[in-house]
Amino acid sequence: MTIEDLRELREKENMSYEIIAELSGIPLEVVTKIFTGEIKEPQYMSLLAMEQVIVRKKKLPFYYDEEQEQPCLVREQVAYNFDARRYCLDDVRQLCAGVRVEIIDGKLHTMNTPNRMHQFLSVEILFAMKSHIEKNNGKCHIYTAPLGVRLFSDDKTWVEPDILVVCKRKEILTEQGCDGAPDLIVEIVSPNNYFHDYVRKMIKYQQAGVREYWIVDPRIERVLVACFEDTEKNAEYHYNDVIPSYVLEGFEIRIADFIDKFTE
Numbered sequence: 534m535t536i537e538d539l540r541e542l543r544e545k546e547n548m549s550y551e552i553i554a555e556l557s558g559i560p561l562e563v564v565t566k567i568f569t570g571e572i573k574e575p576q577y578m579s580l581l582a583m584e585q586v587i588v589r590k591k592k593l594p595f596y597y598d599e600e601q602e603q604p605c606l607v608r609e610q611v612a613y614n615f616d617a618r619r620y621c622l623d624d625v626r627q628l629c630a631g632v633r634v635e636i637i638d639g640k641l642h643t644m645n646t647p648n649r650m651h652q653f654l655s656v657e658i659l660f661a662m663k664s665h666i667e668k669n670n671g672k673c674h675i676y677t678a679p680l681g682v683r684l685f686s687d688d689k690t691w692v693e694p695d696i697l698v699v700c701k702r703k704e705i706l707t708e709q710g711c712d713g714a715p716d717l718i719v720e721i722v723s724p725n726n727y728f729h730d731y732v733r734k735m736i737k738y739q740q741a742g743v744r745e746y747w748i749v750d751p752r753i754e755r756v757l758v759a760c761f762e763d764t765e766k767n768a769e770y771h772y773n774d775v776i777p778s779y780v781l782e783g784f785e786i787r788i789a790d791f792i793d794k795f796t797e
Contacts, residue, residue, distance in 0.1 A: 534580050534624070539587075540568060546587050556586035558595040558604050576603035577627040581615055581641070588617035603629065606645045611726040615641035621688040625681075633679070636691040637733055644723070650751050651721045653795050655695045658719055658749070658786065662698065665784045673700040673716070673781065681710035684741040692734065694718045700780060714741035717780040722750045735759065745780045749788075756788065 543553070550568065554561040559579055566572040567579065582593055582604045594613055595604035606613055619639035628634060633644040647655075659677050666673050678693045696719035699706055705713030718738055720730045730748050738746050739761050748757040760766035760779050770776045772788040 534577075534584055536567065536570070536575065536580065539580055539584060542584065542587050543568070548587050548590075553583055553586055556590070556592045557582045558593055559583065559597050563597070563602075576601070576629060577624070578603040578605075578629065578632060581617075581624070585615050585617045601629065606643065608645065610645065611723050612642055612644045612729060615643065619689075622683075622691055623688075625691065633693070635693060636689065637737060639689050642729065644726070647721070647723060650795065651695075651723060654721050654749055654751065654788070655719075657788075657791050657794075659696050661786050662696070662778075662781060662784060665781060669783065671700075671781070672703075673698050674703065674706060675699075676711075682715065683710070683712050684714055684737055686712050690737055690741075692737070695721050698780060714738070714743045716743070717745045717747070717778065718743050719747040719749065722748060722752065724752065727752075731757075745778065747776075754788075 550561060550564045553559070554564045557564070559582060563572070563579070564583065567575045567583075582595060586593060593604070594607050594610040596607055597603070598605045620636055620641040621639070622636070624641060625634055625636065633646070635642045635644070655677060659675065663675050665671070666675060675696065675698045678695050680693060680697065682692050682694060682697060684690045684692060694715070697711065697715040698717035699711065700716045702713060705711055720734060722730050735746065739759075744760070744762050746759040746761065750756070754772045756770045756772075756776055758768050758770065758776065763779070766779055772792060775785050775787050778784040
């Protein structure tokens with residue numbers, strides 16, 4: 534999407550600068566300067582937001598950040614899905630550093646910064662898994678977000694799991710990230726974004742060949758473990774339960790053992 538593409542789209546849909554500003558959350562003065570060329574290099578998120586409102590004609594849950602000079606999700610809105618067209622990695626690469634997005638089936642899913650509980654759980658689980666791998670002289674590689682994963686080695690689906698482990702096919706690890714399905718993925722559910730992890734990503738991870746998928750849900754203090762290679766091992770655990778991994782042989786964790794540290 535270029536500014537020339539956006540000008541053509543606006544003329545085709547016959548939408549005024551005022552309506553674009555109202556629906557996108559971008560100030561009218563900024564919208565005008567972008568379309569007239571006074572702003573030579575607008576932030577790509579501004580172009581995406583204007584494209585979305587021109588096509589869908591619905592108000593976005595964004596506010597305009599004067600310092601970043603781009604629209605940002607309001608804090609209460611955990612995620613927003615852009616669907617004005619099919620997106621690809623070229624769109625992701627043009628966004629500013631720090632803008633959190635994923636692409637699933639060509640739709641662009643933008644997400645807010647995770648909260649403190651999310652990051653606490655991610656760090657604790659990552660440390661426990663990494664310690665287990667090193668203690669047992671394991672050959673698995675473990676990473677945390679943000680690390681991009683092209684699940685099907687194409688640009689249609691690109692995700693950033695909270696934690697990923699690669700054991701069997703180390704050749705899928707690249708300088709840029711991971712080009713294929715990791716063996717194990719852990720996602721910590723964000724408030725009001727349950728569908729993304731429980732359904733949308735669950736389907737894609739299974740289709741791509743992920744062997745094991747953990748969904749850690751702080752809201753209900755439970756962990757769903759999906760073993761795609763042997764569904765009889767699928768189980769839901771409470772924080773008080775000992776949770777095993779089948780990819781990381783011998784690994785067990787009990788979240789209740791460390792959750793109290795969050796309030797210390």
